[in-house]
Amino acid sequence: MSKQHFLWKAVDINGKVRRGIWADTGLYEVQRRLRKAGCFPVWIRSTAPVKNVLFPARRNFKWSSFARRLATLLEAGIPILQALEMMSSNERSSFDQDQLIILKNQVESGSDLSEALAHLTPSPNSFVLSMIKAGEYTGNLGKVLGEIADELDLELVYQRKVKAALAYPALLFTAVILVLYALSVWILPMYEKLFQSVGVSELPFLTRVIFVGSQKLPLLLGGCLSLVSVSLLVVKFSNSNQWRIHLENLLGRAPLIGKVYHLRDLVQFSRMLSRLLTAGIPLLEALRLTAGTLRSPKMLALISNLVVNVRQGKRMSPILSASGIFPREGAEMIGIAEEAGQLDLMMHYVTKIFRRDLEEQLQGLMRMIGPLLTIILAGLIGIVAGGVMLPIFDLSSQLQ
Known part of the structure; x- marks a missing residue:
């Protein structure tokens, strides 16, 4: 697999903010390298060519809307795979639909939701990923997703x-x-x-x-x-x-x-x-x-x-x-x-x-x-x- 260049921002063990650019095969690998170095990633972004800066081909994913919709479905008792399937089938935007399909496939293959989200481009920031991981560990994923949506809206x-x-x-x-x-x-x-x-x-x-x-x-x-x-x-x-x-x-x-x-x-x-x-x-x-x-x-x-x-x-x-x-x-x-x-x-x-x-x-x-x-x-x-x-x-x- 060919390597890409990723810009990243992370916080080290002393609470100091670090920034850099690394070449790796994917966003999740960069995140794992940062964790291994004792840093908590804040955001990781793939570098875009100049033509994409002038004419952006896609827009940002609406994380607040995603978190609120998924929270509602999970709190209603719908399993996460079925919830992601429902969200992707009812999504009008082709870009958002593709993101949801990728996310569903990652979860279906055995990945946690937080790990699957890290593979998306653009991926959510470290706050969203950490909150979702905490929700997975405590078994309150639906409630945590609602809090994430409230936080992003605020x-x-x-x-x-x-x-x-x-x-x-x-x-x-x-x-x-x-x-x-x-x-x-x-x-x-x-x-x-x-x-x-x-x-x-x-x-x-x-x-x-x-x-x-x-x-x-x-x-x-x-x-x-x-x-x-x-x-x-x-x-x-x-x-x-x-x-x-x-x-x-x-x-x-x-x-x-x-x-x-x-x-x-x-x-x-x-x-x-x-x-x-x-x-x-x-x-x-x-x-x-x-x-x-x-x-x-x-x-x-x-x-x-x-x-x-x-x-x-x-x-x-x-x-x-x-x-x-x-x-x-x-x-x-x-x-x-x-x-x-x-x-x-x-x-x-x-x-x-x-x-x-x-x-x-x-x-x-x-x-x-x-x-x-x-x-x-x-x-x-x-x-x-x-x-x-x-x-x-x-x-x-x-x-x-």
């Missing part, structure tokens, strides 16, 4: 909320750029010619600055547009995941948006850890799997520290409290849960607190940025209008 909801919070400011910023471009290309040159035709000898300083700026602005906007286009092409043809991480780290340090991204990481950390612990996955492995879902360098360093200390038999709450990035209230709740032996249940309540804080921060961001950009837009238009009206006032006073 993740999608919060991604949309963050994007929605940024979409309105981005729209207003685009409106500012378009207004400035229209003024510099059509409106201001018309007034400049008008003042020259009536013989205005010396324009006010503000008017001269506005006219000079209007001459340079189209070139500046064109340069910025070219830079953005080149950046998008670089992201498209390179490791876009790395660029996305750098962009999110940059946004995470922004004054207003940074708090939103930090709370999002806290929600994801507590929610993932709660789901994994509830599914029966040991704390050490759950922490390492949770690290694979985060991108913030501070949160990754915190989880790496947690992994090292938990392996030594220490509790998490003192480390979280001393980290400076984890809220003290959440750390105290986790400390109480560690003493009572109910960490999985307490992480659920910690998630609710962080989720409420995130929603409040998103609403506050929307209330703040919208009026701020509106004021900036009105101020720019006012300055331009004032600069244009000053020579008119001077000219009218001279005529009188």
Whole structure:
């Protein structure tokens, strides 16, 4: 069998995220090599040729819909092979139907569902595979699949909320750029010619600055547009995941948006850890799997520290409290849960607190940025209008 190149992301025994590219015969073999090296795979993807990047031949499999449908059938008492057969026969999409047929054949040949899913391309992430494996071991596969679907849906909801919070400011910023471009290309040159035709000898300083700026602005906007286009092409043809991480780290340090991204990481950390612990996955492995879902360098360093200390038999709450990035209230709740032996249940309540804080921060961001950009837009238009009206006032006073 010919070998393919696979990009992978994994978490080592110290909780640190590792990335690389390996050549092997299949995705499952890469996953087995990572496990043998003491790493927990987060995702493994086959490298695609350039033509597939430009013209993707297939779309991603809908893991949330798959998990929810299969959970419903299993909880209704239908055997897994028959459930997969029903799902594949009723699937309208040819790509999804092919994936389900491959999955059914793997399970029919004796593979566990988690092992069969690892052979699909694209395969689900490590969180989904680990949850399914835990469900197979505990005999609660239907319930675990329902929790996976809920988790994936929640993740999608919060991604949309963050994007929605940024979409309105981005729209207003685009409106500012378009207004400035229209003024510099059509409106201001018309007034400049008008003042020259009536013989205005010396324009006010503000008017001269506005006219000079209007001459340079189209070139500046064109340069910025070219830079953005080149950046998008670089992201498209390179490791876009790395660029996305750098962009999110940059946004995470922004004054207003940074708090939103930090709370999002806290929600994801507590929610993932709660789901994994509830599914029966040991704390050490759950922490390492949770690290694979985060991108913030501070949160990754915190989880790496947690992994090292938990392996030594220490509790998490003192480390979280001393980290400076984890809220003290959440750390105290986790400390109480560690003493009572109910960490999985307490992480659920910690998630609710962080989720409420995130929603409040998103609403506050929307209330703040919208009026701020509106004021900036009105101020720019006012300055331009004032600069244009000053020579008119001077000219009218001279005529009188």
